[in-house]
Amino acid sequence: MPSSLQPSADADVIVIGAGPGGSAAAYHMASHGLDVLLLEKTEFPREKVCGDGLTPKSVKQLLRMGIDTSTEAGWMHNKGLRVVAGPTQMTLDWPTLDSYPSYGLTRTRLDFDDLLAQRAVTGGARLRTGVNVTGPVFDRAGRVVGVEAVVGPDKEPETLRAPIVVAADGVSGRMALALGINKRDDRPLGVAVRRYYYCAEKHDDDYLESWLQLRSAANPDVLMPGYGWIFGLGDGRVNVGLGVLNSSTAFGRTNYRQLLGDWLSATPEEWGMRDETNADGPIRGAGLPMGFNRVPHYTRGMMLVGDSGGMVNPFNGEGIAYAMESGEVAAQFAADALGRSSAPAREAVLRRYPRELSDRFGGYYRMGGVFVKLIGNPTIMKLCTEHGLKHPLLMRFVLKLLANLTDARGGDAMDKVINGLSKVAPAV
Incomplete structure (x- = not known):
């Protein structure tokens, strides 16, 4: 041996x-x-x-x-990603690739x-x-x-x-x-907080849900920092959370648990995420070393x-x-x-x-490091969400890029662009 x-x-x-x-x-x-x-x-x-x-x-x-x-x-299987930005939504299936299965999971x-x-x-x-x-x-x-x-x-x-x-x-x-x-x-860093809620309306959702614009019920005209998610677990519960990147001016100067509560205050009342009695456990947080x-x-x-x-x-x-x-x-x-x-x-x-x-x-x-710096600018983030979600082909490209889902050999034009950019970008 x-x-x-x-x-x-x-x-x-x-x-x-x-x-x-x-x-x-x-x-x-x-x-x-x-x-x-x-x-x-x-x-x-x-x-x-x-x-x-x-x-x-x-x-x-x-x-x-x-x-x-x-x-x-x-x-719990899922088919893809639903992107939510204010009143605008787009549902994107996971790409069909030779290198990866066509489904995601939650557990x-x-x-x-x-x-x-x-x-x-x-x-x-x-x-x-x-x-x-x-x-x-x-x-x-x-x-x-x-x-x-x-x-x-x-x-x-x-x-x-x-x-x-x-x-x-x-x-x-x-x-x-x-x-x-x-x-x-000089490398990206994030902080995430999450909590479990009982939610009959969302627990068996077969799409992961990503919220690109966070607003509170108390001040709906003001865009809050970070991005959110709602992932159904299939057992009556959802995992609800948000993340803030160090490219945001709010990083390190925000009560992230309060931020989560403020965002959930603006979600539909029937989802039950405003109600503490529907929560399963405390809010927990962790760093994301990127x-x-x-x-x-x-x-x-x-x-x-x-x-x-x-x-x-x-x-x-x-x-x-x-x-x-x-x-x-x-x-x-x-x-x-x-x-x-x-x-x-x-x-x-x-x-x-x-x-x-x-x-x-x-x-x-x-x-990804360049991307983090760009979306840390609220103006750029707003432009991307408001205009990008109107173009399904562009959003399918973005999904492949964000999830790093491409075929290394062959593949479609999107795969070739993403793979080519990854090769020419100087390695970190």
Whole structure:
């Protein structure tokens, strides 16, 4: 086994965090025959702040893990996106592509993450919950060779070792920070808040709904910052939330929970979203690290996956698809590296991991950074929504661009334009 390279190792790879990125990495690494130790600080099931909406890009990654995405397995299917801007609406179906399924999904993170973690286990990974990783273990050369952790309710200290460590520990990026990998302020960042409501009118909506203009009942003539969503969960509830980007002047100076309440005050009364008694749980918020806002994604024996590497799509705030895809990519490079017989050869393979991520997403994320700056201007945002929604062909192009849904080979004219722009844009 590759772990024989380090006789004292507890695994070939230690993955920190059993969110979508960590579980995908663990599953694919185990599929490559590696001994994988997946560490999660909490116990399942557990809450995560998320819109709970999955585009076909995420669905593809679920299918690559062999997960049953049927309605019988508890998934709510959707056909596409409904865009709402004041009185104007447009409904857009997901594009028909060779590379992606033609449907999206919704499912709460309460059991979504548990499902993925258990899939990693059935694939061969070893899951340990209640293990809070506190920092890396270094060898004499400063390379990461394991982790320090506290375990269980008594917080017993434990040291675990592996020749490769994958940090999938989310927005906080504790492991990345321990290696001096700080967030970049020149990259997009968002804040999102969401709440569950019981809503008979919207819970079984087969389109994800995106609101590009937010207004309050108290002051309907004033456009509020941010964008909103309403995603039906199919169980009587909807996930309702909003996000604000750091290109907005309101970023960091707004009570986001109050902002959500103000917007919901203007929704139809029959939806029940104005009424606290229809709410299921509190308002929860989280950061959205976008556009590779923490790099490099590999250094000194540690790989970054998902939110720990700032991999949220700047165009639409989607993070799950990129977390899972980066986990699969990390697995490929880890397996290749551990199959090499010398330390320099293994290191050379691992150093190609950031380049692969940059090739896949770097140019697209660069365009996303420009997009974020543009829509941060209320005048530009108003022009785009008021005029763009009148042109169905343009909006179909925008949907492909925002959701990053194109065929890499062949495809239609829209695919060729988006793919071409991504290639010529300088990678972040």
